[in-house]
Amino acid sequence: MVALIGANGTGKSTLLRCLVRLIEPTAGTVRALGLEVTTLDRAGLAAYRSRVGFVFQRHNLVPRLSALTNVVHGVQSRARGPRTWLQSLARREVREEAMACLDSVGLADVARQRADSLSGGQSQRVAIARMLMQRPELILADEPDASLDPRAGEEVMGLLNRLAKSQKLALVLISHHMEHAIQFSDRIVGLAGGRATLDVPSSTADPVALHHFFHDRSRRNERP
Amino acid sequence: MNGHRSPSQVSVPRFERPSAISFILWVLAVAFVVWSFAGTGLSMERLARGIPSLISIFQRMFPPEIDRLPQILWSLLGTFQMAVAGCVLGLLFSFPLAILAAEGISPHPALRVFSRGLIALFRTVPDLVWALLFVIAVGLGPAAGVMAIMVDKIGFAGRFFAEAMEETDKGPREALSALGASRMGLIFSAIVPQALPSFIATSLFSLEKAVRGSVILGLVGAGGIGVELKVAFDLFDYDTAATIIICIFILVLVVEQASNRLRSVTIGPMR
Numbered sequence: 001m002v003a004l005i006g007a008n009g010t011g012k013s014t015l016l017r018c019l020v021r022l023i024e025p026t027a028g029t030v031r032a033l034g035l036e037v038t039t040l041d042r043a044g045l046a047a048y049r050s051r052v053g054f055v056f057q058r059h060n061l062v063p064r065l066s067a068l069t070n071v072v073h074g075v076q077s078r079a080r081g082p083r084t085w086l087q088s089l090a091r092r093e094v095r096e097e098a099m100a101c102l103d104s105v106g107l108a109d110v111a112r113q114r115a116d117s118l119s120g121g122q123s124q125r126v127a128i129a130r131m132l133m134q135r136p137e138l139i140l141a142d143e144p145d146a147s148l149d150p151r152a153g154e155e156v157m158g159l160l161n162r163l164a165k166s167q168k169l170a171l172v173l174i175s176h177h178m179e180h181a182i183q184f185s186d187r188i189v190g191l192a193g194g195r196a197t198l199d200v201p202s203s204t205a206d207p208v209a210l211h212h213f214f215h216d217r218s219r220r221n222e223r224p
Numbered sequence: 225m226n227g228h229r230s231p232s233q234v235s236v237p238r239f240e241r242p243s244a245i246s247f248i249l250w251v252l253a254v255a256f257v258v259w260s261f262a263g264t265g266l267s268m269e270r271l272a273r274g275i276p277s278l279i280s281i282f283q284r285m286f287p288p289e290i291d292r293l294p295q296i297l298w299s300l301l302g303t304f305q306m307a308v309a310g311c312v313l314g315l316l317f318s319f320p321l322a323i324l325a326a327e328g329i330s331p332h333p334a335l336r337v338f339s340r341g342l343i344a345l346f347r348t349v350p351d352l353v354w355a356l357l358f359v360i361a362v363g364l365g366p367a368a369g370v371m372a373i374m375v376d377k378i379g380f381a382g383r384f385f386a387e388a389m390e391e392t393d394k395g396p397r398e399a400l401s402a403l404g405a406s407r408m409g410l411i412f413s414a415i416v417p418q419a420l421p422s423f424i425a426t427s428l429f430s431l432e433k434a435v436r437g438s439v440i441l442g443l444v445g446a447g448g449i450g451v452e453l454k455v456a457f458d459l460f461d462y463d464t465a466a467t468i469i470i471c472i473f474i475l476v477l478v479v480e481q482a483s484n485r486l487r488s489v490t491i492g493p494m495r
Contacts, residue, residue: 020402050404060395064417073413076405085412127399134403 001164001171003185003202005178005210011194012174016140019172020052021045033137050077053136053169055160057143059127063116067107067126070115071098074133101129105159121152128159139164141173145180153177157184178210285466292464293471296452300471302366303448304479306441307434310370314377314434315427318343321378322385323411329389331407343386347379351437355446366447373434373441381430388422389415424490428483435479439472 004012017023018030021037030037035048061070069087075094076084083089087098102108105125115123124144131139141160145153157175161184164171175181181188182202190198190213198213242250324330325339354375358368396414405413416423442450449468456465 022398022402046404046406048404049402052402054399054402056395056399058395060399062396062414062417063393064420073400073405073409074403076400076409076413077403080406080409082412084409130399131403 001161001185002173002187002189003181004172004174004189004191005176005181005198005213006191010191012191013142014194015191016054016142016172016174019140020049020054022054050134051137053131053134053139055124055127055131055139055141055144057146059120059123061115061123061126061130063114065115066112067102067115067118067122067129068095068098068111070126071101071129071133074098074101074130077134098129098133101132102126104132104163105129119152120148121155124148124152124156125159128156128163132163136169139169139171139173141171143174143176145175145177154180160184178207181205181210182207281462284460284462287463288466288470289461289463290467293467296449296464296468296471299449299452300475303438303442303450304435304475306366306369306448307373307431307438310373310438311377311427311431311434313370313374315381315430317374318378318380318382318385321382322389325382326386326389328394329411329415339382340386343379343382345379346375347383349379351376352440352444355441355444359445364445364447369438369441369446369448372446373438376437377430377434380433381426384426385419385423388419388426391422392418425487428487432476432480432483436476439476 004015006012014023018025019032019037021030021040025038028038033048033051035044037045037048040048061067062073066087072084072087072090072094075090075098079094083091083094087095090098099108099111102111105128107122107125107129110118110122110126115126118126124147128144139160144156144160148156157173157177157180160171160173163169171185173181173185175184182205185202188198188200188202188205188210189196190210192198321339321343324335325343327336330336330339351372355368355372358371362368362371392415396418397410400410400414438448439450439453442448442452443454445451449472453465453468453472456462456468
């Protein structure tokens, strides 16, 4: 479990998006899950993406659809067709798996609720359930705690950490909360100017030193 | 006093002085409006002369003739059927065309330009012109009317469907794209559910528009109640014309009310 830290504009989100080519890298190569990601064709990229779970800062649920349908959408990583579009059309085993994913994030009771009626923390947990429905081998989480209150943010980070541990998944997360970075990762990588300038085990990371790293870089980034 | 004026003392002009170019443009616009009135030969004298004729027509319209009411209602039903059939066909064809025309959703820029062009053509040519063309192509009758309404609705709904899809939040699309979903998956899971309220509103407006339009199409031989109306006016049978106009008014009103009700009922939850 790796936490990426750094001031705004240092390229953390860009790095994560380049890993699944939501942003096309303009130079260099991306290697992940034993693949040369940058050279994959359309079908190859879709197959690779299906193995990588991505948790967004803004959870990106379809607002008018139920929590369960949003989780069912995760099956589109390995299945096609109308039966993957709505929970009411989904196969029984897909619905059951989606319910199990919702249950694992503690939200089985809101399965039929519309996504836009959920709180920020609940929405993020539904997004995590959708990601689990994908059966990923690697999780990328782009500031999943950013738009949440401190308590909900900590719960979401704890959930991601527990799921990654229990399912033995690699997790790369971005957080601006140094405490979260230390508490919920094994290794901390600091970015500045698009380069990794810090790489320390979380167990030995000093919160004060991390704060200094973060704020020094922030100031440096502010200069023209 | 430190020499600074308080905000209440600062004088701000109530209007901005227009630039020379915008002043000239305003003058030209006003001149064009005046010229348009002059060009159409519209005058108060002619209007005044027309009022007695109008009153005479209204006097001959009342009381409306109801002997032919069953035939008129039958014809009205035919008009409504023509509107529904044309509208449904138009909506069905406009959906795939809108997908091809929507920016960020269309599979290829060339397809997008072609689809946009087609939608623009269907929209900008009036339905009466389409009706004239189809009357020549398939002959007199409701079939020509159905085709004219269909083409007109492809132009109307195609544009609004495409815009509704373009305006959806890109976040859900990105999330599904990131997990390897297919293009169809993105469209039907992330885009259509978000655009659905707009689709429903556009479809119901299309139906209202089709019902109103279908009345006129009969005037050029494309079937429906318009034929009856034209014959009544041609024969100076103004009391029958009055019955037809009242029936049309009631039909359009009922369709609009039903459409408003349907809109509020159907744009609800989706699970």
